[in-house]
Each structure stands twice: as C-alpha cells, then as structure tokens.
Amino acid sequence: MLTILFDGIAYGMLLFILAVGLAVTMGLMNFINLAHGAFAMVGGYITVLLMQKAGVPFLVCLPLAFLGSALLGGILERTLYRPLYHKPHLDQVLFSIGLTFMAVAAADYFIGSTQQIVQLPEWLKGRTEIGEGAWMLGMGHYRLFIIAVCAALTVGLQYVLAKTRFGSRLRASVDDQRVAAGLGVNVNIVFLTTFAMGSGLAGLGGALGAEVLGLDPTFPLKFMIYFLIVVAVGGTSSITGPLLAALLLGIADVAGKYYIPKLGAFIVYALMIAILIWRPQGLFVRQGGKS
Numbered sequence: 001m002l003t004i005l006f007d008g009i010a011y012g013m014l015l016f017i018l019a020v021g022l023a024v025t026m027g028l029m030n031f032i033n034l035a036h037g038a039f040a041m042v043g044g045y046i047t048v049l050l051m052q053k054a055g056v057p058f059l060v061c062l063p064l065a066f067l068g069s070a071l072l073g074g075i076l077e078r079t080l081y082r083p084l085y086h087k088p089h090l091d092q093v094l095f096s097i098g099l100t101f102m103a104v105a106a107a108d109y110f111i112g113s114t115q116q117i118v119q120l121p122e123w124l125k126g127r128t129e130i131g132e133g134a135w136m137l138g139m140g141h142y143r144l145f146i147i148a149v150c151a152a153l154t155v156g157l158q159y160v161l162a163k164t165r166f167g168s169r170l171r172a173s174v175d176d177q178r179v180a181a182g183l184g185v186n187v188n189i190v191f192l193t194t195f196a197m198g199s200g201l202a203g204l205g206g207a208l209g210a211e212v213l214g215l216d217p218t219f220p221l222k223f224m225i226y227f228l229i230v231v232a233v234g235g236t237s238s239i240t241g242p243l244l245a246a247l248l249l250g251i252a253d254v255a256g257k258y259y260i261p262k263l264g265a266f267i268v269y270a271l272m273i274a275i276l277i278w279r280p281q282g283l284f285v286r287q288g289g290k291s
Contacts, residue, residue, distance in 0.1 A: 002137040004255050010143035012250025013150035014212060016243050018205035018223070019230040020157065021198025023242040026231055028174050029191060031081070032089050034096040036202055036227055037220030038103035043069045043203025044210040044219065045107065048116040058121055062207050069203020074196035081195065082188075100220050107217035118211040146208055153201070158239055170194055229268070233275050235282020244283055245275075 022036040043065035050056040050064060080099075084092050120142055127140045161167040172180040173187045181187050206219070213223065226249065234245030249268060256267030275283065 003139075004258055005251060006137060006139055007143060008251030008254035009247060010140075010146050010250070011212070011254055012247035013147050013154075014205060014209050015226055015230055015250055016246035017150050017153060017201055018209065019227040019246060020239055020242055021201045022227050023231045023234065023239065024194060024198045027235070027238075028170060029085070029194060030174070031085060032092045032096065033081070034093055034224060034228075035099040035103065035220070036096075036198075037224050038100050039069045039073055039199040039202040040206030040209070040223070041103065041107060041215070041217070041219040042072060042206065043200075044206035044215040045111060045116070046203065047207040047210060048118060048215060049111075051119060058118070058124075062204060065207035066200040066204040069206070070196040070200030073199025074192055076199075077192050077195040082191075085191075100224070103220060104217045111217070113217055116210065116215040118215075120211060142211065146212070149208065153204075154239070154243060157201075161239065166190070166193070229272050233272055233282060235279075241283045248275075 018040050019036075021039070022033060025031045025033050025036070046065045046068045047058070047061040050061045051058060056064070080095075084095055124142045124145055127138050130137045130139070161170070169180070169185045169190050172183070173185055173190045177187050206215070209215075213219070229249060230242050230246045233249070234241030234243070248271065252271050253265070253268050256263060256265075260267065
C-alpha cells in the first residue's frame with residue numbers, strides 16, 4: 001500500500017512538471033498550447049541522444065534538456081506563437097495540434113519509431129525497502145530522485161511567480177498589457193521568457209520521464225490528455241491546483257492499474273468527471289482570476 005502511494009506521488013510530481021508550463025500559458029497568458037507535449041518529447045530526445053551518441057552523463061543532460069527545449073520554445077514563440085495570442089481559442093487549438101502532429105512525424109522520420117531506453121547511473125537504480133508486510137515501503141531510488149527534483153522546482157517556481165519582480169510584471173502584463181507597457185514593462189519580453197520557461201520545464205519533465213513513461217514519437221499524443229486533465233482539474237489561476245491535481249491523478253492511475261488493471265484509465269477519467277462536476281473551474285480558483 002505504501003509503495004503504491006509512493007510510486008503514485010512520484011508519478012504525480014512528474015506529471016506536474018510536465019504540465020505546469022501548460023497551466024502557465026493557459027492561465028496567465030490565456031493561450032491554449034496543445035503542442036506542449038512536443039517540447040517534453042524534445043527534452044527527452046535531447047537527453048537520450050546526448051547519452052547514447054556523445055556519452056554525456058545523465059545529470060548533465062537534464063539542464064541541457066531544459067535549455068534546449070526553452071530555446072526552441074523561445075524561437076517558436078517569436079516566430080509562430082506570438083501572432084496567435086489575440087486569435088480565438090479555436091485557432092490556437094488547431095494551430096498547436098497541427099504543430100504536434102508535425103513534431104510526431106519529424107521525430108519518427110529523423111530518429112525512428114523505436115522506443116528509446118535511458119541508461120540511468122548505478123546510484124539511481126535499485127530500491128530501498130522499509131518495514132514489512134502490507135506496510136512495507138519500497139522506495140525506488142530514481143522515483144525518490146524525481147520527487148526531490150520536482151519538489152525543489154515547485155518551490156522555486158512558486159517563489160518566482162509570487163515573490164519576484166518578474167512574477168509581478170507577468171501578472172500585470174496578463175491583467176492589462178497596455179497599462180503594463182505604459183508603466184515600462186516590456187510585455188513581449190515577459191511573455192517570451194514565460195513561454196520559454198514553460199517549454200523548458202516540459203523538456204526537463206520529458207528528460208526525467210523518459211525512463212518512467214517511455215519515449216517514442218507518439219509521446220505528445222499519448223500524454224496530451226493527462227496534461228489537459230491536470231490543468232482542467234487543478235485550475236489555471238495558480239500552480240497549487242495543478243500540483244494537487246497531478247498528485248491525485250498519479251496516485252489514482254497507479255492504484256487503479258495495480259488493484260483493477262482491467263479498467264485501465266477508467267479510474268482517472270471517473271475521478272476527473274467527479275471533480276469537474278463538483279468544481280467546474282478547478283480545485284483552486286483565485287477570486288477575480290481567469291477561469
């Protein structure tokens with residue numbers, strides 16, 4: 001029981017890092033980017049290719065995956081995404097889903113459809129067991145590493161958004177771009193930085209999740225619904241909601257597949273429907289914030 005809970009928390013923390021960039025772009029920038037999973041796939045492939053082709057250590061690949069995905073996100077934001085900021089949401093959905101299919105096809109053509117394998121360092125392999133019987137806790141070293149990294153990123157992200165000048169400028173730019181620009185805020189740079197950071201976090205999540213979730217060209221399509229569930233259930237006015245939603249989703253998914261494997265993802269979707277009926281705007285909605 002405790003092992004399932006631990007694995008569910010690790011899975012949920014990983015989903016949060018993968019989805020938090022989408023929550024930021026939807027909640028703060030009011031842009032629906034369904035190509036978010038493509039940036040996660042890019043981070044995963046950067047890690048795999050650097051380790052396989054260049055022998056780069058795993059821990060060095062993680063920041064490189066973040067930087068590579070952030071750079072790609074910044075370039076696409078300046079060239080493709082920015083003209084769509086003021087377009088209807090349907091246009092944004094069609095554009096970003098088309099970009100997703102293009103990314104899937106490109107990855108399949110240049111890298112191949114084979115699922116990639118990540119060779120973890122020896123100290124991240126294996127598990128530690130505490131207790132015995134039904135209350136035995138088996139902690140996989142890599143899942144423990146994922147929890148630690150994602151917890152640190154969550155605290156840092158919350159601090160940046162709530163306590164720094166950049167967070168204040170971002171909220172001001174979202175509330176009223178003209179007024180923020182009149183006060184000296186470079187709105188374009190704020191949005192560029194925000195989009196790049198969200199893309200980088202997705203890439204880092206893809207790098208961390210390549211060993212747990214698997215990595216192949218269909219990655220953005222397979223996990224798109226999970227990202228959307230995290231954002232829809234958690235709400236987009238803060239990162240607390242998506243964090244709680246990701247943990248609930250991770251625990252429900254792991255427990256459901258262990259105890260009732262024949263139902264598959266039914267447990268996850270049933271939980272999502274129940275929560276959205278109870279809280280249509282998500283678990284946490286700031287008063288006066290965007291829904």
